[in-house]
Amino acid sequence: xxxxxxxxxxxxxxxxxxxxxxxxxxxxxxxxxxxxxxxxxxxxxxxxxxxxxxxxxxxxxxxxxxxxxxxxxxxxxxxxxxxxxxxxxxxxxxxxxxxxxxxxxxxxxxxxxxxxxxxxxxxxxxxxxxxxxxxxxxxxxxxxxxxxxxxxxxxxxxxxxxxxxxxxxxxxxxxxxxxxxxxxxxxxxxxxxxxxxxxxxxxxxxxxxxxxxxxxxxxxxxxxxxxxxxxxxxxxxxxxxxxxxxxxxxxxxxxxxxxxxxxxxxxxxxxxxxxxxxx
Amino acid sequence: xxxxxxxxxxxxxxxxxxxxxxxxxxxxxxxxxxxxxxxxxxxxxxxxxxxxxxxxxxxxxxxxxxxxxxxxxxxxxxxxxxxxxxxxxxxxxxxxxxxxxxxxxxxxxxxxxxxxxxxxxxxxxxxx
Numbered sequence: 001x002x003x004x005x006x007x008x009x010x011x012x013x014x015x016x017x018x019x020x021x022x023x024x025x026x027x028x029x030x031x032x033x034x035x036x037x038x039x040x041x042x043x044x045x046x047x048x049x050x051x052x053x054x055x056x057x058x059x060x061x062x063x064x065x066x067x068x069x070x071x072x073x074x075x076x077x078x079x080x081x082x083x084x085x086x087x088x089x090x091x092x093x094x095x096x097x098x099x100x101x102x103x104x105x106x107x108x109x110x111x112x113x114x115x116x117x118x119x120x121x122x123x124x125x126x127x128x129x130x131x132x133x134x135x136x137x138x139x140x141x142x143x144x145x146x147x148x149x150x151x152x153x154x155x156x157x158x159x160x161x162x163x164x165x166x167x168x169x170x171x172x173x174x175x176x177x178x179x180x181x182x183x184x185x186x187x188x189x190x191x192x193x194x195x196x197x198x199x200x201x202x203x204x205x206x207x208x209x210x211x212x213x214x215x216x217x218x219x220x221x222x223x224x225x226x227x228x229x230x231x232x233x234x235x236x237x238x239x240x241x242x243x244x245x246x247x248x249x250x251x252x253x254x255x256x257x258x259x260x261x262x263x264x265x266x267x268x269x270x271x272x273x274x275x276x277x278x279x
Numbered sequence: 280x281x282x283x284x285x286x287x288x289x290x291x292x293x294x295x296x297x298x299x300x301x302x303x304x305x306x307x308x309x310x311x312x313x314x315x316x317x318x319x320x321x322x323x324x325x326x327x328x329x330x331x332x333x334x335x336x337x338x339x340x341x342x343x344x345x346x347x348x349x350x351x352x353x354x355x356x357x358x359x360x361x362x363x364x365x366x367x368x369x370x371x372x373x374x375x376x377x378x379x380x381x382x383x384x385x386x387x388x389x390x391x392x393x394x395x396x397x398x399x400x401x402x403x404x405x406x407x
Contacts, residue, residue, distance in 0.1 A: 167368025
């Protein structure tokens with residue numbers, strides 16, 4: 001029998017840095033705003049399990065949006081005249097613009113990978129306006145992922161990005177779930193994954209900023225998979241050491257994409273943190 | 280079965296050629312690559328996704344486009360049925376295990392990333 005999911009998808013038109021953007025977002029639930037940030041070269045579909053989880057949506061209004069160039073969000077007008085190379089300030093600013101446009105009051109911001117990095121910057125800059133952050137696979141400094149083959153005319157970019165990231169899932173994650181993430185990764189536009197990794201591996205360095213995070217103002221939860229080789233557990237431990245009062249869990253048998261590669265296992269870790277955030 | 284022995288390579292060949300996924304994604308996989316485990320080196324040659332030839336201890340006149348080289352200890356960790364983190368995927372090892380090396384024409388390797396990744400993961404099903 002056909003079943004309709006509670007997720008609602010909408011578009012919002014907003015201005016950011018003098019340009020117009022048409023942004024796609026999905027939402028479900030009521031309560032504390034929980035703004036979810038997808039990984040590099042992917043989109044908000046990664047959060048479909050979380051958006052469908054009544055244990056979350058009974059307490060939280062979950063919102064997941066596609067960054068410009070990703071998923072169903074268009075690039076800005078004139079995109080063909082500039083290379084897509086994401087930078088920290090632009091990334092943080094755009095999240096802030098969506099957060100303001102959707103009128104989210106004291107949200108929890110949850111991000112994974114590059115999203116898990118930028119939530120640290122958000123917490124440093126806007127801690128008085130945030131309830132908290134949940135960093136999945138969060139690192140303050142993550143060199144080593146960028147290479148020229150990620151956007152190269154002799155290589156199928158979608159297949160390379162998807163294969164390059166497939167092994168970031170833990171071997172024990174259910175194959176259909178890991179393959180689903182592969183599929184999402186195969187669909188980004190030319191150079192989009194590379195442009196995101198430009199931010200993640202070349203531009204991002206939050207090692208000084210995170211020392212300014214006051215966890216009495218903004219709660220910090222850090223969840224990292226043991227099989228994540230992009231943001232290794234040690235990299236997240238370094239973050240946790242720099243943020244007194246933060247909570248950190250290393251998830252056994254989990255990789256870099258917990259919300260999509262193995263949601264049934266991940267949700268047990270997540271629910272504990274969201275419960276704490278809601279107090 | 281010792282990894283990269285003649286019996287092991289024969290079993291690997293059978294796994295690749297019977298693999299349902301490789302039949303879907305292998306049409307463009309026509310290349311040769313070397314696999315080096317310590318002092319042992321072999322070259323495996325693919326045609327349209329089929330592993331058609333295995334050359335153990337190749338001489339100078341056996342060509343290949345690229346190859347993977349590592350110590351027996353590193354290969355053993357990769358081939359383990361329950362690999363530890365950082366040894367569970369060849370891209371993970373290329374990033375985090377300095378002793379695991381992609382040599383030769385890396386562009387050709389990455390052009391075949393999808394099928395190559397599948398073939399390498401099939402190695403684990405052969406065991407060691």
